[in-house]
Amino acid sequence: MKKFHFQTPTGIHDVLxxxxxxxxxxxxxxxxxxxxxxxxxxxxxxxxxxxxxxxxTGETTDIVEKxxxxxxxxxxxxxxLRPEFTPGIVRAxxxxxxxxxxxxxxxxxxxxxxxxxHPQAGRYRxxxxxxxxxxxxxxxxxxxxxxxxxxxxxxxxxxxxxxVEVNSIGDSSCRPYxxxxxxxxxxxxxxxxxxxxxxRLKENPLRILDCKEEKCQQVKSQAPQTIDHLCExxxxxxxxxxxxxxxxxxxxxLDPYLVRGLDYYTKTVFEIFSxxxxxxxEEDPSQGETEVVTRSAxxxxxxxxxxxxxxxGKDIPAMGAAIGIERIxxxxxANAANLPKEKPGPQVxxxxxxxxxxxxxxxxxxxxxxxxxxxxxxxxRDSLRVQLARADKLGVAYTLILGQxxxxxxxxxxxxxDTGKQDIVKMDKVVEETKKRLRKKS
Ligand code: HAM
Numbered sequence: 001m002k003k004f005h006f007q008t009p010t011g012i013h014d015v016l017x018x019x020x021x022x023x024x025x026x027x028x029x030x031x032x033x034x035x036x037x038x039x040x041x042x043x044x045x046x047x048x049x050x051x052x053x054x055x056x057t058g059e060t061t062d063i064v065e066k067x068x069x070x071x072x073x074x075x076x077x078x079x080x081l082r083p084e085f086t087p088g089i090v091r092a093x094x095x096x097x098x099x100x101x102x103x104x105x106x107x108x109x110x111x112x113x114x115x116x117x118h119p120q121a122g123r124y125r126x127x128x129x130x131x132x133x134x135x136x137x138x139x140x141x142x143x144x145x146x147x148x149x150x151x152x153x154x155x156x157x158x159x160x161x162x163x164v165e166v167n168s169i170g171d172s173s174c175r176p177y178x179x180x181x182x183x184x185x186x187x188x189x190x191x192x193x194x195x196x197x198x199x200r201l202k203e204n205p206l207r208i209l210d211c212k213e214e215k216c217q218q219v220k221s222q223a224p225q226t227i228d229h230l231c232e233x234x235x236x237x238x239x240x241x242x243x244x245x246x247x248x249x250x251x252x253x254l255d256p257y258l259v260r261g262l263d264y265y266t267k268t269v270f271e272i273f274s275x276x277x278x279x280x281x282e283e284d285p286s287q288g289e290t291e292v293v294t295r296s297a298x299x300x301x302x303x304x305x306x307x308x309x310x311x312x313g314k315d316i317p318a319m320g321a322a323i324g325i326e327r328i329x330x331x332x333x334a335n336a337a338n339l340p341k342e343k344p345g346p347q348v349x350x351x352x353x354x355x356x357x358x359x360x361x362x363x364x365x366x367x368x369x370x371x372x373x374x375x376x377x378x379x380x381r382d383s384l385r386v387q388l389a390r391a392d393k394l395g396v397a398y399t400l401i402l403g404q405x406x407x408x409x410x411x412x413x414x415x416x417x418d419t420g421k422q423d424i425v426k427m428d429k430v431v432e433e434t435k436k437r438l439r440k441k442s
Pocket of ligand 1: 083084085086115117122123124125126127128129131132133262297298299300301302319320321322323324325326327
């Protein structure tokens, strides 16, 4: 026999039923909160023109330079698997004339994204995000509200040790000067930068601030800071965002080097980290356990008032953010308090014996479902012994047994699993009778 050898591609995972429970719990919490605040759900395609991300996400970003899954269709179109939601949602806003709706337009979406990354814990090539975007509003209140919504979702999931980092990266009137300052700062230290950053120095010095290489981090720690070089309007906007956060009791850190790895941001940028202490067991058992602090970005976002224009429309004030669902699920699993409540198991088992009973079973199962009775079955099994053993294992209160004789007579056997007592019930009364007995039991 040939050996089965197919595996998911590197960095890509199945989401198994036990993980789906966590996904669903997260999504129900997130949906409930954002819908309360007036967000409407939408979907954008998984495949878009690659140029949408080249222009939107930015040609000098790691996502476009290194991580996009790009393909040529048989018709010759160059498409990409979406590496993020934001450019697709801006395209949809413009294409569908949403600027003609009452503003702000508040949208949310969720689903899989694709980035050809170096896979590691919490970093995958296919992953899921929950994303919110607000269009048509320049007020700093919206920046603070987007940050607030994500902290509310995380709090509702009982996450602690959360850190919100914020910064302002200015706009087209102050950023060009800041970029010049940054270029001349890094140029004089180019020898201490990694190969990628030497290239970034020519293309976009802001990207050097994102570099995770130790030696670049050291150089960065002396670099000029955006907030010292903001124009009056950006300064006023940022100050007001911080005041809103203070007023909403949202603790934050100011990270003067937070620029985020995407090109479209203007003014406010933020990230939310979990700094949950994780117990590390020392190799030498006499050392016991030590607490180490792990840090991973759960969410990130910011304002992007010019992306509409970059994509060929006009400037649209916009603010948004996304949460990485796999990272949330990993934290939910690490935190026992977040276990989703187990769904109640089936209360009834339907056993059948023979061809006619099997055929009648499909209709009866649907009648039970419509009556809200949780029912299990083993339609593929014929032996009563096997089916009763399964009913026993599931711990149901009653088993309905439909044999050839009952099917012909229009009856069914109702067996109480605790006493083994069996009654014959008319088929057209069985749903009602089962419900009555279940009610008595509860
Ligand atoms: P991002 O920072 O690239 O932002 O991604 C947001 C979140 O997605 C991250 O904080 C992380 O939790 C998760 N994430 C990113 N890459 C991976 C990966 N390879 N594996 C697992 N999780 C990952 C954006 O995507 C922006 N579009 C957010 C935004 C919306 N800005 C404005 N509107």
